[in-house]
Amino acid sequence: MEQQTFLNILPILIVSTTTIATIFVEAFYKRSDNLIYWLSIVSLILTLIYSILTINVQNLNFSNTLHSGGITNLFYFVLSLTSLLVIISARDYLLRAKYHHGEFYILIFSSLLGMMLMASSRDLILTFLGLELMSLSFYVLAGYNRKVLFNNEASLKYFLLGAFASGFLLYGIALIYGSAQTTNILLIVNEFNNLLLKPLFVLGLVLLLIGFSFKVASVPFHMWVPDVYEGSPTVVSALMSTAGKTAAFAALIISFYGSTTSQVNFEIVAKIISYLAIASMLIGSITAIAQTNLKRMLAYSSIAHAGYMLIGIASANKLGMSGVIFYLIVYSFMNVASFILISLMENDFEKRISLNDFIGLANTHPWYAAIMALMMFALSGLPPFGGFFGKYYVFLAAIKADLTYLAVIGVISSVISAYFYLRVVVYMYFRTNEERKDIFHTSADNFVLVLCTLFVLQLGITPNLVLDLITRFLP
Amino acid sequence: MIPLKYYLILSAAFFSIGIIGVLTRRNAIIIFMCIELMLNAVNLTLVSFSSFFGDSSGQIFVFFVMAVAAAEAAVGLAIIIALFRNKLTINVDEVNIFKW
Numbered sequence: 001m002e003q004q005t006f007l008n009i010l011p012i013l014i015v016s017t018t019t020i021a022t023i024f025v026e027a028f029y030k031r032s033d034n035l036i037y038w039l040s041i042v043s044l045i046l047t048l049i050y051s052i053l054t055i056n057v058q059n060l061n062f063s064n065t066l067h068s069g070g071i072t073n074l075f076y077f078v079l080s081l082t083s084l085l086v087i088i089s090a091r092d093y094l095l096r097a098k099y100h101h102g103e104f105y106i107l108i109f110s111s112l113l114g115m116m117l118m119a120s121s122r123d124l125i126l127t128f129l130g131l132e133l134m135s136l137s138f139y140v141l142a143g144y145n146r147k148v149l150f151n152n153e154a155s156l157k158y159f160l161l162g163a164f165a166s167g168f169l170l171y172g173i174a175l176i177y178g179s180a181q182t183t184n185i186l187l188i189v190n191e192f193n194n195l196l197l198k199p200l201f202v203l204g205l206v207l208l209l210i211g212f213s214f215k216v217a218s219v220p221f222h223m224w225v226p227d228v229y230e231g232s233p234t235v236v237s238a239l240m241s242t243a244g245k246t247a248a249f250a251a252l253i254i255s256f257y258g259s260t261t262s263q264v265n266f267e268i269v270a271k272i273i274s275y276l277a278i279a280s281m282l283i284g285s286i287t288a289i290a291q292t293n294l295k296r297m298l299a300y301s302s303i304a305h306a307g308y309m310l311i312g313i314a315s316a317n318k319l320g321m322s323g324v325i326f327y328l329i330v331y332s333f334m335n336v337a338s339f340i341l342i343s344l345m346e347n348d349f350e351k352r353i354s355l356n357d358f359i360g361l362a363n364t365h366p367w368y369a370a371i372m373a374l375m376m377f378a379l380s381g382l383p384p385f386g387g388f389f390g391k392y393y394v395f396l397a398a399i400k401a402d403l404t405y406l407a408v409i410g411v412i413s414s415v416i417s418a419y420f421y422l423r424v425v426v427y428m429y430f431r432t433n434e435e436r437k438d439i440f441h442t443s444a445d446n447f448v449l450v451l452c453t454l455f456v457l458q459l460g461i462t463p464n465l466v467l468d469l470i471t472r473f474l475p
Numbered sequence: 476m477i478p479l480k481y482y483l484i485l486s487a488a489f490f491s492i493g494i495i496g497v498l499t500r501r502n503a504i505i506i507f508m509c510i511e512l513m514l515n516a517v518n519l520t521l522v523s524f525s526s527f528f529g530d531s532s533g534q535i536f537v538f539f540v541m542a543v544a545a546a547e548a549a550v551g552l553a554i555i556i557a558l559f560r561n562k563l564t565i566n567v568d569e570v571n572i573f574k575w
Contacts (some may be wrong), residue, residue: 037506125536132543146557153570155554160506160567163547164497167513170540171490174517177533178483178524227573 004424005061008068011047011076011225012116014058015342018043020107026102029273036102037091037132044084044406051076055473061400064186065123070473074325075119075250081333082243083112085448087202089340092442096352097233097348099145107144108239111137119254124173124183131215132248135162138240142232148349154231161224164215169211171469183256208255209272215248217299218240218306219279226291229299233349237295238339241302242332249309257321258312267315273314273404280307283411288420294342294353297360297420301379304417305331311410312394315401320468323393329466330378330386330459338375341368344439358424359433368439369428371449378456380413380421386459393467489516500550505547505557514544543558 006013022026022036029035051073058069087108094100114133131466139162143155170267173183177460179201180188200255214221229237256269284304291297312324342353363368395407419475459466489512496509518537523535559565 058515103529125539127530128540129543136546139550139554143554143557147561149561150572152554152558152561153572154565156503156558157573159551159554160497160503160510163507163510164513166492167490167510167517170514170517171520174520174524174533175538176495177521181528183532183536216478264555458512 002333004059007472008057008059008061009066009120010054010065011051011073011080011111012120014047014050015044015080015109015113015116016224019113021105022102022106025191031126032104033100033105033366034352034435036105037087040087040105041084044087047080047225048077048084048142058473060122061427063185064123068123068370071325071470072120073169074470074473075246076116078246078329078332079112079115079119079243082246082336083108083239085336086235086239086243087453089343089445089448092440092444093233093235093343093346096440097145097346099349104141104144107137107141111141112243113291115243119250120246121251122185122254123178124176124185124188126417127255128166128170128173131248131251132242135166135215138162138236138244141236142228142240144233145349150231150371151233151349154228157224157231159229165211166219168207169214172207172209172211173202175200175207179204196268205269206272209269209276212248212252214274216252216306216309217243217302218276218310219283219303220276222280222283222303222306225303226299229293229302230293230352234295234339234343235453236345237299238336238343241298241339242335245302245306245309246328246332249313249324252313253321253324256316257370260333268313270316270401270403274358276402277307277310277314277406278409280304280310281410282307285413285417285420288417291420292354292356294355294358295339298338298342300456301417301421302335304413305379307413308391308394308410310408314406315394315397315403317397317401318471318474319400321389321392321396322467322474323397324471326393326459326463326467327390330456333452333455333459334375334378334387336381337371337456338449340445341372341375344368344441344445345437347438347440355424355427357437358427359431361437363432364437365439368441368449371453373425373428374453374456376421376424378460380418384457384460386456386463388460389463391446479523479527481515483520486519486523488517489513489519501566501568503558503567507555509542511548514540526572535573 025036026034060067107288107320111134114130117130118127139155143151177183179198180195217225282303284300288297288300291433309324309327312320332422345353345357378387381387381391395410398407493509493513497506518540520539521533526565556564
């Protein structure tokens with residue numbers, strides 16, 4: 001029994017022991033950065049394999065606080081795969097910028113641990129702790145090179161606004177605890193109908209939503225997103241925008257999906273979420289048009305994508321939730337690949353890549369241009385790629401839940417966003433420039449890019465495989 | 476015995492003072508102190524609920540929140556120092572390479 005519990009949470013144990021072990025390796029060995037890199041890769045691969053092998057064994061551990069198996073393991077898989085891709089390509093980027101240290105991997109691991117806790121927790125205390133562990137690591141990672149002013153500024157802004165938002169989240173949790181007398185999500189969900197009659201609980205829920213909206217990068221707490229994504233090292237932005245979003249959405253889905261299965265009056269909450277979704281989609285895609293800096297543009301597009309995903313949560317049915325998870329998986333691969341392509345054009349932390357850097361890329365580096373074009377098509381939601389089905393499922397869910405206006409606004413916003421995604425393609429293919437751009441590619445980066453491309457294509461051609469898997473594990 | 480209501484009003488007042496401080500002050504350290512005030516207002520809420528219900532999990536939560544606040548202080552002050560070394564200011568209005 002006891003042994004089984006520890007076997008259930010083995011992915012978390014692997015990641016946490018690696019975090020602690022790498023701290024000691026870093027402390028006691030000189031020139032240990034390569035050792036830590038390989039250690040991280042091995043333990044991530046172990047986590048990936050173990051979470052896939054035990055995906056069918058579902059359990060609740062430690063007096064119903066930690067879920068294992070099923071959807072949780074799927075989240076483990078996505079989170080560790082994203083981290084793995086980022087780590088593989090980060091090494092060369094950091095070596096190029098002459099700032100390659102073991103701490104980078106330690107911080108990524110502790111943030112991964114926080115994200116895994118968020119995805120598996122069934123207790124608000126644990127969710128909060130996981131969220132803070134993730135955020136604190138991200139604050140440091142955003143300012144990873146402390147000698148560069150960009151990084152300092154990004155991390156200061158991220159830290160101040162992030163701590164502010166966690167204050168809201170925490171106050172929300174305290175009020176929920178006050179009205180439900182428990183912090184266990186499963187118990188709260190059982191009582192959801194009665195609790196909704198208490199104003200204190202509704203206020204707590206709204207504050208909780210506001211706190212989460214910071215982490216998923218949606219309105220009203222979206223102001224940090226462009227500044228932080230632009231200022232952080234590009235590989236860190238890749239991780240923050242994908243894994244961070246996935247973990248926060250996992251926590252949202254856990255808290256809100258359970259409450260939708262048992263015939264509750266979800267309308268008030270759904271209304272608030274749909275307002276957040278509309279505002280995020282429109283603000284994100286309209287502001288992105290004005291951006292010339294690529295990382296800033298992707299940041300605004302990330303706000304818009306958070307809006308599309310919130311549609312799935314607001315529609316509150318099974319298709320919506322599995323659509324969000326599917327969307328998150330596709331989005332992780334699309335965004336990691338786009339950010340890594342941007343990082344390939346930087347040779348230090350201070351270089352800022354704008355649209356003009358992409359002029360004529362198709363002539364000088366046709367393969368990279370092709371992958372970038374593919375990712376832009378996928379992000380804008382064109383059919384043969386995975387991004388299309390992510391949007392398709394959440395819009396379908398919204399229509400099924402009688403929230404057709406959300407789907408309509410979503411489609412309008414996608415049309416607007418096609419402009420700035422396709423503009424990148426136009427710059428690459430239809431404008432020429434004499435000067436040759438450097439792309440600092442290595443085989444590791446190529447491997448990551450090819451892997452992301454294959455996943456995006458696979459999710460676009462046979463989306464049912466993954467969607468069925470998700471639907472099977474949703475309660 | 477003082478009713479629960481008074482504790483909740485007091486902590487809500489602290490929380491609001493914290494929010495107003497974050498929104499109006501421009502010194503990074505004072506903003507940070509206001510955030511700490513918000514967290515402590517939450518702690519007060521949790522402790523009063525916990526003692527009112529006779530349920531210990533709220534008080535345990537407070538310990539975790541205090542630990543998190545301490546970790547946040549360590550990270551936050553380090554970030555502020557790193558910024559000060561480069562820029563010689565901690566006024567958030569002057570930290571504006573990007574549009575804030």
